Amino acid sequence: MASRGRTKGLTRKQRAFLKAYAVTGTITHAAIASGVSRQSHYKWLEEMAYAQAFSEAENEAIDTLLQACRNRALGEGANKASDLLLIFLLKGKLPHIFRDRYEISGPKGGPIKHQTDVKSTAQIQERIKEWFKREENRTTSPAPFDVLGGSSNGVVDSENGRG
Numbered sequence: 098m099a100s101r102g103r104t105k106g107l108t109r110k111q112r113a114f115l116k117a118y119a120v121t122g123t124i125t126h127a128a129i130a131s132g133v134s135r136q137s138h139y140k141w142l143e144e145m146a147y148a149q150a151f152s153e154a155e156n157e158a159i160d161t162l163l164q165a166c167r168n169r170a171l172g173e174g175a176n177k178a179s180d181l182l183l184i185f186l187l188k189g190k191l192p193h194i195f196r197d198r199y200e201i202s203g204p205k206g207g208p209i210k211h212q213t214d215v216k217s218t219a220q221i222q223e224r225i226k227e228w229f230k231r232e233e234n235r236t237t238s239p240a241p242f243d244v245l246g247g248s249s250n251g252v253v254d255s256e257n258g259r260g
Contacts, residue, residue, distance in 0.1 A: 110133050116131070171183070
């Protein structure tokens with residue numbers, strides 16, 4: 098913020114708020130520390146010079162927070178090392194290496210199999226028409242997946258189209 102020369106054209110109150118924000122990292126605490134109302138800060142954000150300076154102050158606050166997390170994660174100073182903080186820092190900085198990975202597969206890690214004898218939209222429409230005709234003559238409710246000739250367990254026999 099001030100150390101990076103972005104305060105030109107800002108008022109004394111704006112500079113005080115930004116300096117406090119860079120240290121505290123919250124709007125409320127910066128308002129209290131600088132004696133500036135939160136509403137003033139939000140109004141000032143409409144000014145490009147202030148918005149840019151606030152973005153820089155926000156980056157300073159984030160850098161301070163990350164440094165504190167790093168110190169705790171590595172157990173530097175009086176801090177006890179925190180594996181959990183270290184994990185989050187690594188995931189944030191190196192997501193291509195430390196991201197969570199999910200794999201969906203079929204039995205024994207194989208591919209998920211899907212079977213159907215429906216080859217086209219016309220076949221689906223024809224099966225739906227047939228189903229409605231059967232329903233007109235039926236007094237009980239159909240089983241799930243009966244419309245497309247499947248079974249209630251979702252597996253369709255490719256030879257006869259029934260489950």
